[in-house]
Amino acid sequence: FAPWEDPNAKPLIQFQNVTKRFGDFTAIDDLTVDIFEQEFFALLGPSGCGKTTMMRMLAGFETPTEGQILLAGQDIGAVPPNKRATNMMFQSYALFPHLSIWENIAFGLKRDKMPKDQIGERVEEMLRLTRLEKFARRKPHQISGGQRQRVALARSLAKAPKLLLLDEPLGALDKKLRQETQFELMDIQETTGTTFVIVTHDQEEAMTVASRVAVMDHGQIVQVATPDVIYEAPNSTYVADFIGDVNLIAGKADPQGDKLHLHWADGQPALVGSPLAGITKGQDLHYAIRPEKVSISAEKPADAANAIQGEVHDIAYLGNISTYHVQLPGGQIIKAQAANNRRISRRAFTWEDKVWLSWTDTAGVFLER
Ligand code: ATP
Numbered sequence: 001f002a003p004w005e006d007p008n009a010k011p012l013i014q015f016q017n018v019t020k021r022f023g024d025f026t027a028i029d030d031l032t033v034d035i036f037e038q039e040f041f042a043l044l045g046p047s048g049c050g051k052t053t054m055m056r057m058l059a060g061f062e063t064p065t066e067g068q069i070l071l072a073g074q075d076i077g078a079v080p081p082n083k084r085a086t087n088m089m090f091q092s093y094a095l096f097p098h099l100s101i102w103e104n105i106a107f108g109l110k111r112d113k114m115p116k117d118q119i120g121e122r123v124e125e126m127l128r129l130t131r132l133e134k135f136a137r138r139k140p141h142q143i144s145g146g147q148r149q150r151v152a153l154a155r156s157l158a159k160a161p162k163l164l165l166l167d168e169p170l171g172a173l174d175k176k177l178r179q180e181t182q183f184e185l186m187d188i189q190e191t192t193g194t195t196f197v198i199v200t201h202d203q204e205e206a207m208t209v210a211s212r213v214a215v216m217d218h219g220q221i222v223q224v225a226t227p228d229v230i231y232e233a234p235n236s237t238y239v240a241d242f243i244g245d246v247n248l249i250a251g252k253a254d255p256q257g258d259k260l261h262l263h264w265a266d267g268q269p270a271l272v273g274s275p276l277a278g279i280t281k282g283q284d285l286h287y288a289i290r291p292e293k294v295s296i297s298a299e300k301p302a303d304a305a306n307a308i309q310g311e312v313h314d315i316a317y318l319g320n321i322s323t324y325h326v327q328l329p330g331g332q333i334i335k336a337q338a339a340n341n342r343r344i345s346r347r348a349f350t351w352e353d354k355v356w357l358s359w360t361d362t363a364g365v366f367l368e369r
Pocket of ligand 1 (some may be wrong): 022025027045046047048049050051052053054201
């Protein structure tokens with residue numbers, strides 16, 4: 001039972017109708033959301049949508065113009081950053097260059113006047129947690145970028161915050177190291193049980209690490225759900241389009257019994273899918289379907305709910321799979337993915353092949369336009 005599905009679970013963080021204005025610009029717009037203990041919560045959205053502003057309000061660097069932010073039930077509006085049970089992890093370049101790794105991690109604890117023996121224990125624990133024991137005596141410039149990132153993490157977890165804020169924590173790392181570090185972050189989050197809130201513009205990263213993802217647009221959260229729900233059941237064209245690759249087909253609704261048909265282009269067969277509540281005949285809709293849900297074949301499949309003929313126009317070779325851009329007689333392009341068969345040729349189809357695209361009636365979702 002996930003805490004967000006449990007009506008009795010108490011949220012760690014509550015944004016209650018929070019608005020943040022800078023002058024007459026509204027950066028956060030009447031936003032309400034609960035974040036639970038032990039969550040790895042991701043804020044995802046395009047540049048300028050308000051992700052960092054939300055983090056800065058959580059950390060105490062900004063105060064809401066309207067509304068409240070509660071931490072464990074207490075309004076934290078008037079609590080200064082250093083008195084909050086929150087901590088923000090800064091990029092690794094915020095490490096002190098003249099201090100050893102050990103001293104960098106101990107810094108905040110010394111400043112808080114923690115007894116010496118306790119500091120020693122805590123630093124050792126953090127070094128073990130982030131697998132940095134061997135590097136304790138080195139200076140930041142004597143370790144790699146990925147290791148520095150782990151020092152920054154160790155330092156921000158040393159004070160055992162209830163909530164750790166990570167603003168683009170892996171932005172400086174190359175793709176491979178970034179992916180490895182994502183798994184380390186997940187392990188560390190699980191081991192410590194600390195609630196993590198991460199800001200990222202990288203949707204793959206959000207989908208990998210997060211228990212739930214909040215997709216933001218213009219200072220509002222437009223959908224908050226587990227990664228699979230965000231991907232499989234986006235609640236709007238905006239979310240479908242923002243996350244992953246998607247075919248968006250515009251047309252007019254035609255409800256027929258327990259199925260919804262979509263008339264979308266002259267001369268094309270109507271698309272068939274599961275109905276959408278409250279849809280009326282003739283309403284403008286989008287049909288959203290992921291390329292990997294579209295099958296591509298040489299022959300017309302016998303029993304597919306949806307089947308359309310087209311011609312291969314472009315191919316993106318991705319190793320294990322290829323993405324085919326198939327042009328329909330009306331000029332529209334639909335993307336389909338298929339596995340590459342290594343034994344025969346590296347692609348199942350080639351340019352200008354006449355192909356059939358098909359999918360089941362539950363493969364895509366209808367969305368309001
Ligand atoms: P990015 O991914 O580019 O960091 P973001 O989603 O984190 O973007 P924010 O930094 O939260 O976005 O900014 C949201 C909006 O608020 C932006 O349009 C930004 O210009 C504006 N903004 C942020 N801080 C201030 C400020 N101190 N004064 C005026 N406007 C601000």
